[in-house]
Amino acid sequence: MVLLNDTAHAKINLFLHITGRRDDGYHLVDSLAIFAGAADQLNLDNATNDEGTLATLTIDGPFASRLTHEDDNLITRAAQLLYNAARQHGHDGASMLPVTFHLHKALPVASGIGGGSADAACALRLLSRYWQVPHNDVVELAPQLGADVPVCLTQQATRMEGIGDVLTPVPPLPSMGMLLVNPGVAVSTPSIFKRLASTGGIPERAPLSFPKDGWHSIHDLVAFLNTTNNDLQPHAIAQEPVIQTVLDTLADLPDVRFVRMSGSGATCFALFDTEEAAQNAHHSLSTKPETQKWWSWAGQA
Ligand SMILES: C[C@](O)(CO)[C@H](O)COP(=O)(O)OP(=O)(O)OC[C@H]1O[C@@H](n2ccc(N)nc2=O)[C@H](O)[C@@H]1O
Numbered sequence: 118m119v120l121l122n123d124t125a126h127a128k129i130n131l132f133l134h135i136t137g138r139r140d141d142g143y144h145l146v147d148s149l150a151i152f153a154g155a156a157d158q159l160n161l162d163n164a165t166n167d168e169g170t171l172a173t174l175t176i177d178g179p180f181a182s183r184l185t186h187e188d189d190n191l192i193t194r195a196a197q198l199l200y201n202a203a204r205q206h207g208h209d210g211a212s213m214l215p216v217t218f219h220l221h222k223a224l225p226v227a228s229g230i231g232g233g234s235a236d237a238a239c240a241l242r243l244l245s246r247y248w249q250v251p252h253n254d255v256v257e258l259a260p261q262l263g264a265d266v267p268v269c270l271t272q273q274a275t276r277m278e279g280i281g282d283v284l285t286p287v288p289p290l291p292s293m294g295m296l297l298v299n300p301g302v303a304v305s306t307p308s309i310f311k312r313l314a315s316t317g318g319i320p321e322r323a324p325l326s327f328p329k330d331g332w333h334s335i336h337d338l339v340a341f342l343n344t345t346n347n348d349l350q351p352h353a354i355a356q357e358p359v360i361q362t363v364l365d366t367l368a369d370l371p372d373v374r375f376v377r378m379s380g381s382g383a384t385c386f387a388l389f390d391t392e393e394a395a396q397n398a399h400h401s402l403s404t405k406p407e408t409q410k411w412w413s414w415a416g417q418a
């Protein structure tokens with residue numbers, strides 16, 4: 118029997134501006150992140166062994182084989198960090214019982230949609246309930262696990278600034294359909310930030326204002342997004358030219374309103390007026406022979 122479970126949704130950067138660089142090399146960002154229905158699933162149970170390990174992990178699902186060889190998973194790292202932080206803050210360790218996690222890995226790995234960060238955030242949410250750790254402790258340590266972990270804790274449409282740790286809720290977005298496509302190439306986030314840094318390339322631009330009342334229709338949102346960029350996209354395409362093929366393929370689909378790459382790639386998204394239009398485009402994509410090995414998902418954005 119599963120004690121607790123939670124869902125780790127994919128994070129999509131509708132735009133991603135790189136606005137500066139800190140002395141430690143981390144980049145300052147400005148981004149509008151939303152969350153898709155595409156998700157991993159994480160279960161938490163009491164540990165059944167008496168080895169005393171704080172958290173063990175089993176993995177299944179379409180992308181499990183990409184992670185099972187790694188001894189350092191963000192889920193078990195999240196457990197150890199939360200345990201240490203809670204003890205430092207005076208939590209009684211005796212009630213923080215060892216756990217076993219089971220991850221269903223449905224999101225492609227190293228794909229710009231924050232799958233690892235979403236899993237880490239999901240583990241933090243589950244453990245904070247099970248171990249009764251105050252939410253503030255969780256929020257405080259989240260950035261140590263990755264720049265995307267704070268936003269993944271919320272799983273809400275959010276403006277990300279700082280290095281991803283300064284979060285502002287955004288007004289409701291219009292209802293729309295979304296199609297996600299990943300061509301099956303893993304892209305390492307540090308390698309894309311390195312490419313950006315080595316080209317000296319932090320774009321000059323005026324600070325961006327969000328419309329006060331939000332976006333009333335997909336037409337409004339697309340008009341806004343057309344004034345923005347993903348600054349990592351050209352660098353990711355230079356490393357993995359197939360990303361341009363994905364963007365061109367998405368742009369050719371029926372009724373598509375907008376296409377762009379998310380995060381550091383290689384997953385790209387397309388926006389549609391409705392979920393039905395996204396599902397129709399998904400069907401049309403699946404008939405193209407060159408896309409047979411691509412991962413894809415369509416649904417409500
Ligand atoms: C590209 C985004 O996904 C946009 O949401 C994030 O900025 C990246 O988030 P993430 O994958 O959780 O990143 P981390 O695991 O913290 O960092 C991986 C590496 O990317 C670079 N990095 C990451 C985030 C950031 N704001 N500036 C950076 O320069 C650093 O070299 C870092 O060592």
Ligand SMILES: Nc1ncnc2c1ncn2[C@@H]1O[C@H](COP(=O)(O)OP(=O)(O)OP(=O)(O)O)[C@@H](O)[C@H]1O
Nearest residue numbers: 190191226227228229230231232233234236265380
């Ligand atoms: N549970 C996990 N899921 C995915 N990757 C993990 C996990 N735990 C550790 N990792 C490691 O983290 C790396 C980044 O994976 P992730 O899928 O989060 O990348 P990403 O989607 O590009 O993230 P982002 O959008 O935050 O840049 C992987 O290469 C993998 O080695």
